[in-house]
Amino acid sequence: MDLAFLHPLYEHPGPWASVYVDTSSHTESTPHERSLVAAAVSRELAAQGADEPTRAAVHRAVDELRHSSEPHGRAFFARSGEVVLDPPLAHAPPGTSAHWAPLPRATPLLELAGEDAVCVVAYVDRRGAEFELRGSRGSQDAGTVAGRQWPVHRTSTADWSERHFQLRVENTWEHNAAEIADALAVCQEETRADLLVLAGEERTRHAVRERLPQRLHDLVVETRHGSGSRLLDEDVERARAEHAHRRAAEELERFVAARSPDAEGRTAAVEGVPALVEAAREHRIDELLVRPAGPDAHREVWIGEDPDQLAVRRTDLRTLGEQHSWAARADDALLRSAVATAAPALSVTAATAEEVPVGGLGALLRWT
Numbered sequence: 001m002d003l004a005f006l007h008p009l010y011e012h013p014g015p016w017a018s019v020y021v022d023t024s025s026h027t028e029s030t031p032h033e034r035s036l037v038a039a040a041v042s043r044e045l046a047a048q049g050a051d052e053p054t055r056a057a058v059h060r061a062v063d064e065l066r067h068s069s070e071p072h073g074r075a076f077f078a079r080s081g082e083v084v085l086d087p088p089l090a091h092a093p094p095g096t097s098a099h100w101a102p103l104p105r106a107t108p109l110l111e112l113a114g115e116d117a118v119c120v121v122a123y124v125d126r127r128g129a130e131f132e133l134r135g136s137r138g139s140q141d142a143g144t145v146a147g148r149q150w151p152v153h154r155t156s157t158a159d160w161s162e163r164h165f166q167l168r169v170e171n172t173w174e175h176n177a178a179e180i181a182d183a184l185a186v187c188q189e190e191t192r193a194d195l196l197v198l199a200g201e202e203r204t205r206h207a208v209r210e211r212l213p214q215r216l217h218d219l220v221v222e223t224r225h226g227s228g229s230r231l232l233d234e235d236v237e238r239a240r241a242e243h244a245h246r247r248a249a250e251e252l253e254r255f256v257a258a259r260s261p262d263a264e265g266r267t268a269a270v271e272g273v274p275a276l277v278e279a280a281r282e283h284r285i286d287e288l289l290v291r292p293a294g295p296d297a298h299r300e301v302w303i304g305e306d307p308d309q310l311a312v313r314r315t316d317l318r319t320l321g322e323q324h325s326w327a328a329r330a331d332d333a334l335l336r337s338a339v340a341t342a343a344p345a346l347s348v349t350a351a352t353a354e355e356v357p358v359g360g361l362g363a364l365l366r367w368t
Contacts, residue, residue, distance in 0.1 A: 001109075001110055001113075001344055001345055001346060001347075002344055003335070003338055003339045003342075003343070003344060003345055004339075004342070005085075005087065006085070006104075006106055006109075006335075006339045007339060008084050008085050009077055009084060009085055009104045009106060009339075010104075010307060010336050010339055010340065012079060012080075012084070013305060014079060014101065014102040014103055014104070014326075015049075015050075015079065015100060015101060015102050016077060016078070016079050016100070016101060016102070016103060016104040016105075017045050017050050017054050017055070017058050017076070017077070017078045017079065017098065017099070017100055018075070018076070018077050018098070018099040018100075018101070018104050018105035018106065019041055019045075019058055019062065019075065019076040019077075019078075019096070019097070019098045019099075020073065020074075020075050020089070020093040020096060020097050020108060020112065021034075021037065021041075021062055021065060021073050021074050021075075021076070021093070021096050022072075022073045022092050022093050022094075022095055022096055023065055023068055023070045023071070023072065023073045023074060023092075024071060024072055024073065024092035026069065030066070031066040031067055034062070034063070034065050034066045034068075035063055035066060037062060037096050038058075038059050038060075038062035038063040038065075039059070040096070041058060041059065041062055041096065041098045042055045042056075042058065042059040044098040045058060045098050045100050048098070048099070048100035049100055050100045051080075051081075053080065053081030054078050054079060054080065054081055054082075056081065057078050057081050057082055057083050058076055058078050058083065058098075061076050061078070061083045061086060062076065070088055072088070072089045072090060072091055072092045072112075073088075073089040073091075073092050073093050073112070074086055074087070074088050074089060075087050075089060075108075075109065075112070075113070077104045077106070087109065087113055088113075089109075089112045089113050090112065090113050090135075091111065091112050091113075092112075093108065093112055101328065101329070101332070102303065102326040102327070102328050103303065103328045103329070103332045103333060103336060104332065105329075105332060106332060106335055107290060107292060107297070107329075107331040107332055107335055108292065110290055110292070110345055110346065110347040111292065111347045111349060117135075117194040117195060117239075117240040117241075117243040117244055118133065118134070118135045118191065118192070118193050118194055118195075119133075119134050119135075119193055119194060119195035119196065119197050119221075119236060119239065119240060120132070120133055120134075120142055120184065120187050120188060120191060120193045120195070120196050120197070121133075121134055121139075121197045121199060121232075121236060122180065122184055122196065122197065122198050122199065122200075122208070123199050123200060123226065123227050124180055124198055124199065124200040124201075124204050124205060124208050125200055125201065125204055126173050126176060126201075126204055127146070127176065128144065128145045128146045128176060128179070128180065129144065129145045129180045129183070129184070129200075129208075130143075130144050130145075130227075131143045131144065131145075131183075131184065131187050133191055133193070134197075134236055142187055142191065143183065143187055145179055145180050145183045145184075173204075173207065174207065177204065177207035177208050177210075177211055178211045180208045180211075181208050181209075181211035181212045182211075184196060184208070184212065184216075185212060185213050185216060188216060188219070193219075194219065194240075194243055195219050195220075195221055195239055195240065195243055196212075196216060196219050196220045196221070197220075197221050197222075197223060197235070197236055197239060198220060198221070198222045198223070199222075199223050199224075199225060199226055199227070199232060200224075200226070201224075202222075202224065205222045206222075209222070221235070221239040223235040223236075248346060248347075248348060251287065251289070251346050251348075251364075252289075252348060252356075254364060255269050255289055255357070255362060255364060258364055258365075259271065259362075267365075268364060268365050269362060269363065269364050269365060270362065270363055270365060271357035271358040271359065271361065271362035271363075272296065272357075272358050272359055272361070272362075273296050273299050273301065273312060273330050273359065273361065274312050276330075276334055276361055276362070276363055277301060277310055277311060277312055277330075277334075279363055279365060280307075280308060280310060280333075280334055280337035280338075281308050281309075281310065281311075283308065283337075283341045283366075284363075284365045284366050284367060285334070285337060285338055285341060285343045285363045285364075285365065285366070286343055286363070286364045286365055286366040287343055287344050287345065287346060287363065287364045288334055288335065288338045288343060288344070288345040288346070288361075288362075288363050289345070289346055289348050289357050289361070289362040289363060289364075290331055290334075290335075290345060290346070290347055290348065290360065290361060291347070291348050291349055291356055291357065291360035291361070292331070292347065292349065292360070293349070293360065294356070294357075294359050294360010294361060295359055295360060296330055296331075296358075296359030296360050296361045297329065297330060297331040297359075297360050297361060298329050298330070298331070299329070299330045299359075300327050300328070300329070300330070301327075301328060301329075301330045301333050302314045302316070302317050302325045302326070302327060302328070303317075303325065303326055303327075303328045303333050303336075304317055304324060304325055305324060307336045307337045307339070307340035307341075308337060308340070310328075310333050310334075310337065314327075330361060331361065334361065334363075343363075348362075
């Protein structure tokens with residue numbers, strides 16, 4: 001997951017209010033229920049010591065979701081009476097939660113907002129295509145292609161003139177398939193889509209796929225279900241989930257290979273809080289791997305004002321010359337360091353016991 005959008009959270013000191021709201025339920029009583037949620041969140045933050053202006057800002061922001069049709073949820077990060085960031089979620093959180101801490105409680109975003117595979121659904125036929133961009137937060141039009149409109153239908157007779165006509169039909173089909181493939185390649189490049197879903201008649205799908213650039217072939221998924229079909233929606237969601245699973249599996253394979261020592265006894269991966277803290281201080285984290293339920297995720301570390309000021313013990317920070325320090329969760333402190341050095345992060349909840357980093361936290365290193 002690219003963490004660049006989190007930069008605003010680390011441009012100002014804390015403490016921070018971090019709130020996750022579930023908006024997946026939609027009934028007649030939803031507006032009233034969400035008003036109650038807003039009040040409950042404000043009370044919870046007050047119990048944890050949040051200041052009144054920040055509680056009021058969060059209360060207003062959550063209350064404004066009363067009539068929201070968002071399918072999953074939203075996160076709010078606030079300080080000093082202002083909501084600084086409010087990203088929509090790609091998956092519903094396990095209930096509404098509120099946190100008041102020196103650092104934003106941003107790690108849950110790795111699962112709730114991360115790996116949102118975006119795909120272009122291309123509804124193709126012999127005349128052209130319509131493109132639709134889909135993600136977890138909905139869909140939008142992504143363009144159309146109008147190929148040659150005549151001739152596109154075969155005849156059933158077999159005399160010479162009709163065979164000549166049928167050849168022209170074949171030429172029209174091939175021309176239109178090439179037009180669609182070219183436009184789809186441009187659409188993928190512009191949208192940076194992770195997947196291309198071809199929906200339509202089998203021969204037309206194959207013709208378009210064959211004419212796509214080779215670099216896109218591994219991104220293509222085909223379905224025979226058409227626009228508005230529930231089965232098409234299921235095919236798209238299945239393809240998005242499989243893409244996220246493959247991506248996580250590939251990164252875990254890299255991690256497993258990298259933590260084995262080379263001929264000189266060096267490793268390109270680390271795990272465990274002490275080793276990760278050292279790597280973060282030296283700006284060596286290339287990708288952070290987090291299993292949120294791991295025991296090390298909520299282990300206490302000590303942080304200073306800057307992202308590379310962190311230590312396992314408070315006295316270590318003083319040795320480094322940092323005069324101000326606060327206790328923080330290890331996962332959130334390491335995530336702050338990853339954001340500061342433009343390192344991505346990945347949730348590895350689905351990892352096996354052999355793959356998962358010890359304690360639930362690990363990293364691939366930039367250099368060994």
